[in-house]
Amino acid sequence: MAANEYLPFRSEIRDVIKHTELEYTFRLTYEGQVKPGQFFEVSIPKYGEAPISVSGIGDGTVDLTIRRVGKVTNEIFEHYVGDKLFMRGPYGNGFDIDNYKGKELVVIAGGTGLSPVKGVVDYFCSHMEETIGMTLVAGFKTPKDILFIEEFGHWQKNLDVILTVDCAQDDTACQIGLVTQYIPELKLKNVAKAVAIVVGPPMMMKFAAQGLLQRGFHEENIWISHERKMCCGIGKCGHCKIDDTYVCLEGPVFNYVKGAQLLD
The missing domain is CATH 3.40.50.80 (Nucleotide-binding domain of ferredoxin-NADP reductase (FNR) module)
Structure with missing residues (x-):
């Protein structure tokens, strides 16, 4: 039976790095293949989801740099290290x-x-x-x-x-x-x-x-x-x-x- 590509998975926030007043990087747990330039859908129940590009690839983690510009991203900014977010992906073809x-x-x-x-x-x-x-x-x-x-x-x-x-x-x-x-x-x-x-x-x-x-x-x-x-x-x-x-x-x-x- 094929996997449901709509189905998100839970990911733990390992680190939150502030760059500007509006842009933070969230380091999230992820095991799997991913390329620079691909993106994940990050979601929070009741608020929706937002596509976020991969800005870093670590050992068992991915970095998602997020700009606070709307309902979903505003809510993401209320989450901290140890909290969990839902993700699906990665999507797209990325940079080879x-x-x-x-x-x-x-x-x-x-x-x-x-x-x-x-x-x-x-x-x-x-x-x-x-x-x-x-x-x-x-x-x-x-x-x-x-x-x-x-x-x-x-x-x-x-x-x-x-x-x-x-x-x-x-x-x-x-x-x-x-x-x-x-x-x-x-x-x-x-x-x-x-x-x-x-x-x-x-x-x-x-x-x-x-x-x-x-x-x-x-x-x-x-x-x-x-x-x-x-x-x-x-x-x-x-x-x-x-x-x-x-x-x-x-x-x-x-x-x-x-x-x-x-x-x-």
Whole structure:
């Protein structure tokens, strides 16, 4: 008898990490295969469920970085270490690490778009021998909106990191400007063979991908994620449908050859 893919399971909160006033990471128990860029449906009886991207993969745990923006996420924020939440998943196709091994990788992330690709950054930061080189360009609205600030200190030891904000509210070590303006400045050994991941708001992904193409990247060497389109996770509700593509079934990660057709 086939398993009921709608049926959630209970997961214990092992840790809660505060990043900003609105974004926390919940470290939850999970045993099974999962890739960066995939997502889980997190639910609370009487309140509903919300799709949350995987922002970290541990030994028997997954990290879900959650923004407090509505009824379900407001209630999730009332739960603490030792409490339990319901989850189902993981769903989607995620980022395949093998696509980027032995290559020069550029990751461009805007705001919470850093969460689904963080697992890729973590992996190569710890396995630099598997990459020719890696650059992370991450942009946020203000210094107070920066996610994973402690991780940036670790990443900067091994990776080329450009951390930028749209505007500075106080003295900050960050650069100022949109992520797209730093694409022409990327120092790359061989653009024609380099690969890239772009995750963020649709307009940011559109112009960042265009900037990479102008630098000489090939379409098939760029990947994007439509993680913001997720809803039910199994193609039943139709909210993720773009033309004839169900993003939660074929995505949310797409090679740009296909993904370009799905950008607004």
